[in-house]
Structures are given as C-alpha cells and as structure tokens.
Amino acid sequence: MKADTTALTALLREALGDGAVHTDGGLLAETARDQLRPRRSFRLPDGVPARPIAVVQPRTTEDVVATVQAARLFHVPVVAYGGGTGLMGGALSLRPGIVLDTRTMDRVVNVAVEDRMVTAQAGIVLAALNAVLESCGLMTGHDPWTLPIATAGGALGTNGLGYLGGRYGGIADQVLGLEAVLGDGTVYRTRAAPRAAAGPTIARLFAGAEGTLGIVTEVTLRTFPLPERRALLALDFPSFLHGHAVAAELLASGLNPAMLDFGAPPGESGRMYLGFDGPEEVVQAAVERALRVCAGHGGQRLGEEVAQSFWLGRHVPADRLRSWRQAEQEEPLPGAPGSSVFDYLHVALPASRVPPYIERAEAMFAERGVQVREWGLWHGPELLSVAISRTTDTPAEVAQAAAAADDALTLAQDLGGSMEYVHGAGIRTAHLMEREHGEGLRLLRAIKRVLDPDGILNPLKLGL
Numbered sequence: 284m285k286a287d288t289t290a291l292t293a294l295l296r297e298a299l300g301d302g303a304v305h306t307d308g309g310l311l312a313e314t315a316r317d318q319l320r321p322r323r324s325f326r327l328p329d330g331v332p333a334r335p336i337a338v339v340q341p342r343t344t345e346d347v348v349a350t351v352q353a354a355r356l357f358h359v360p361v362v363a364y365g366g367g368t369g370l371m372g373g374a375l376s377l378r379p380g381i382v383l384d385t386r387t388m389d390r391v392v393n394v395a396v397e398d399r400m401v402t403a404q405a406g407i408v409l410a411a412l413n414a415v416l417e418s419c420g421l422m423t424g425h426d427p428w429t430l431p432i433a434t435a436g437g438a439l440g441t442n443g444l445g446y447l448g449g450r451y452g453g454i455a456d457q458v459l460g461l462e463a464v465l466g467d468g469t470v471y472r473t474r475a476a477p478r479a480a481a482g483p484t485i486a487r488l489f490a491g492a493e494g495t496l497g498i499v500t501e502v503t504l505r506t507f508p509l510p511e512r513r514a515l516l517a518l519d520f521p522s523f524l525h526g527h528a529v530a531a532e533l534l535a536s537g538l539n540p541a542m543l544d545f546g547a548p549p550g551e552s553g554r555m556y557l558g559f560d561g562p563e564e565v566v567q568a569a570v571e572r573a574l575r576v577c578a579g580h581g582g583q584r585l586g587e588e589v590a591q592s593f594w595l596g597r598h599v600p601a602d603r604l605r606s607w608r609q610a611e612q613e614e615p616l617p618g619a620p621g622s623s624v625f626d627y628l629h630v631a632l633p634a635s636r637v638p639p640y641i642e643r644a645e646a647m648f649a650e651r652g653v654q655v656r657e658w659g660l661w662h663g664p665e666l667l668s669v670a671i672s673r674t675t676d677t678p679a680e681v682a683q684a685a686a687a688a689d690d691a692l693t694l695a696q697d698l699g700g701s702m703e704y705v706h707g708a709g710i711r712t713a714h715l716m717e718r719e720h721g722e723g724l725r726l727l728r729a730i731k732r733v734l735d736p737d738g739i740l741n742p743l744k745l746g747l
C-alpha cells in the first residue's frame with residue numbers, strides 16, 4: 284500500500300490512542316535527527332533529516348507491535364529513537380516515516396538484587412536506571428559521557444562503551460537477555476540466563492544493530508555492586524607515546540583499571556585519568572603498583588582534586604546539551620575558532636600498531652590540510668581516538684576533510700583494526716561497512732532479510 288499519510292496516522296491513533304501519535308510540533312524536528320551534526324567531516328545527503336510522517340510514543344511492547352504492523356502495511360520506515368545522542372546518524376530520518384520515540388518506555392520491570400540483574404524497558408535513560416539500582420547498592424557499569432540523556436536501547440543499539448568499561452566491559456558484555464519486536468511484528472524474547480553456551484548468543488546480535496534488525500523493547504542487564512572504594516588518579520606525561528607505554532604496561536602487569544582516559548595533542552604533554560574499583564585493600568595495592576608504573580614513564584602525579592573534578596564533571600556537558608534541547612536551542616558547535624570542520628574518530632588497533640598508525644595518519648591528515656587536535660586512549664593501549672579540525676571555505680575543502688577521515692578509518696582496517704570501537708556506524712560510515720566486514724556484510728544482509736522481510740526497520744543504516 285502506498286504511504287497515505289492520513290490513513291497511516293489514523294490507523295496509528297486507533298491502535299495507540301491520540302496522545303501517543305504526534306504529527307506536528309517540535310517533537311518531529313527533535314526526533315528526526317541525532318548528534319551527527321553539520322561540521323563533522325561528513326555531509327548529510329540533501330533533504331536529510333526528512334520530516335517524519337508521525338512520531339509515536341509507545342508505552343508497551345504491544346504499542347510497538349502495532350506501530351511496526353502499520354509501517355509494514357503502508358511500507359514506510361520505522362526509526363527507533365532513544366536519547367538521540369548517537370554520533371553516526373543511526374537515529375536520523377532519511378525518508379519520511381515513523382519515528383518510534385522509545386523514551387516513553389521507561390519502566391524498571393524488576394531488580395533482582397541477589398541475582399545482580401535488572402530488567403527494564405529499553406527507553407529508560409541510563410542515569411535513571413542507575414539511580415534505581417544505586418538505592419539497592421548496585422550499578423549498571425555502563426557510564427558513557429551521555430549518561431543523563433542516552434537510553435538503554437540506544438546504548439545497546441550502538442554497542443556503546445562507557446568510562447568504566449575497563450573493568451565492566453561495554454553494554455554488549457552486560458546484556459543478558461532482551462525482548463525485541465522484529466520487522467514482521469513478531470515479539471522475540473531471548474532467555475536471560477547469567478551465561479549461556481547453548482549455541483550463539485542471539486541477544487548480542489542486537490548489540491550494534493542500530494534498530495535495523497528489531498526494536499528492542501526490554502533489556503535484562505547484568506549489574507555490579509557499587510564499589511567499596513573507587514580510587515581516582517590524575518597524571519601528566521611528557522607525550523602521547525609515554526601514555527601509550529603506560530597503558531600497555533598496566534595491562535601487561537595484570538592491573539585492570541576500571542577507567543583509563545588519556546589525551547595529548549601531537550608533540551605535547553598529555554593527561555591521564557585512572558580509576559580503580561574494588562575492595563579497599565585491593566584498590567590500595569593496585570594504586571601503589573600503578574603509580575610505580577607511571578613513574579617509570581615520566582608520570583607526574585597531580586592533586587587528588589584534579590582527578591575528582593574530572594570524574595564529577597564528566598557528565599556536565601551532557602547535562603548542558605539536555606538543557607539546550609529543552610530550551611529548543613542549537614548547541615554551540617565544538618572545535619577551534621575559525622575551523623569549520625571538527626570531528627573525532629575512534630578506532631581499535633592491536634596495541635603494537637598504534638605508534639605506526641599515528642605516524643602514518645598524521646602524514647595523511649597533513650596532506651589534506653587537516654589538523655590533529657588530540658590523540659586519545661580509552662581503557663588500554665588499543666582504543667585510539669583522534670580529534671581533527673580543518674578550516675574550510677569551499678565545498679572542495681570540506682570534501683578533503685571527509686576524505687582525510689575516510690583515509691584514517693581505512694588505515695585502521697588495513698592495520699588489522701576496526702574503524703569504530705564505540706559509536707556504531709549509522710549512515711556516517713555505512714559506505715565503509717563492506718570494507719569493514721567483507722563477506723560478513725552479506726551475512727548481515729541475509730539476517731536482516733529474515734528478521735525484517737519488508738526492509739522497514741531503519742533502512743540504509745549500517746550499509747544494510
């Protein structure tokens with residue numbers, strides 16, 4: 284059936300009630316896009332974001348089923364929207380369709396304290412989930428920059444990683460089970476056991492799927508006890524390579540920092556923040572050993588207050604982003620004054636390849652007039668980020684910046700790594716998915732055809 288928008292919205296209203304279906308107002312503009320904003324080294328296709336036909340705010344899994352069935356009938360896309368903080372355009376509306384604003388599915392279904400598991404609807408904001416868990420002495424262990432805005436479903440959809448990932452892993456490590464509505468309207472539920480080895484772990488298929496294989500309606504996550512002690516350290520190192528050597532040695536010595544966050548501009552000194560969680564005596568011993576490792580690489584320890592202020596301030600920018608959104612204001616764009624492209628890339632590489640990668644990438648960036656602002660590491664010597672900028676006056680210069688970013692992403696693939704370790708692919712790197720996965724992309728497309736036979740779930744994302 285061709286998209287008769289009046290008939291489609293009438294059907295949605297009949298199924299979900301008037302209050303759950305929106306066809307005008309600021310909500311349409313807000314939920315048609317995420318944080319893949321202008322000035323990244325990527326230009327959105329013309330006409331994107333497309334104005335949704337309707338934004339649906341479901342309360343139950345049945346509401347999601349009804350929405351998917353309506354989309355199927357009228358053959359329009361359904362895009363799941365969580366907090367809209369994704370950086371890769373995963374929640375961006377490319378064609379007019381239905382945006383499923385999952386934030387209204389925010390109920391905690393069950394906290395099993397003794398079992399250290401929590402089940403919640405997928406639209407729950409991570410900070411709200413943590414607040415409930417904290418009152419039971421637990422936490423999720425997933426603590427991204429965007430914790431006050433991002434949802435459990437969005438975190439799973441992008442296969443996210445947070446500040447504490449060094450000890451607790453990423454969200455995909457924490458998901459034990461889920462419920463999802465597939466593209467044909469089927470409700471699919473996995474077993475939520477503490478561990479399962481009876482065949483592949485199907486829940487993991489939805490980690491990083493960005494709403495292309497199913498709409499996740501409920502998640503069961505492993506939780507962790509609030510640490511008896513969290514020690515935080517801040518240290519300066521003479522250069523990026525000194526910090527890289529420290530990250531490698533910490534891991535090699537069997538230390539497992541819950542947090543390692545390091546950044547240094549090229550040729551300059553850099554700052555590292557370390558966090559250790561656990562029982563008092565264990566943390567004490569880990570800190571002493573870590574300080575010895577750091578001293579061996581020229582680390583200068585800074586006052587405790589420096590580390591504390593980093594830790595306490597880590598979500599402040601996200602709180603600000605939320606306030607701008609509530610006030611319906613555009614957030615100021617990041618980047619150095621005068622630079623019109625600002626971007627950040629997050630690649631994963633075998634630790635030994637990081638130094639040669641940096642050398643080659645810096646030469647590639649320089650060739651295209653792109654400036655490296657900072658190299659960064661997360662959780663160890665393998666997860667590498669780079670912030671880049673370029674002053675651009677012409678479309679050709681913008682294209683140069685985009686080509687430079689692609690060069691850096693493909694270089695990571697060529698050196699045995701992955702082009703992205705935390706934010707997903709969305710539309711931003713969809714064109715490189717074949718290069719990333721090879722034959723695997725064919726397999727993903729085959730799986731998509733089974734789970735979403737009409738191709739209505741977030742079409743064109745991830746190169747699917």
Ligand SMILES: Cc1cc2nc3c(=O)[nH]c(=O)nc-3n(C[C@H](O)[C@H](O)[C@H](O)COP(=O)(O)OP(=O)(O)OC[C@H]3O[C@@H](n4cnc5c(N)ncnc54)[C@H](O)[C@@H]3O)c2cc1C
Pocket residue numbers: 317318362363364365366367368369370372373374385405406426427428429432433434435436437438439440441442443444445446492493494495497498499500705706741
């Ligand atoms: C400045 C900045 C810093 C960031 N730092 C981090 C960080 O530290 N760690 C990190 O992991 N990420 C980070 N991100 C990226 C982003 O916050 C995460 O990807 C976040 O988990 C997305 O959650 P969301 O709810 O906002 O998802 P959205 O942006 O709304 O959606 C993300 C994707 O998931 C899909 N999706 C959403 N809900 C569902 C659902 N219920 N079922 C199926 N698919 C769904 C969407 O369709 C989309 O493809 C950062 C972003 C910004 C802007």
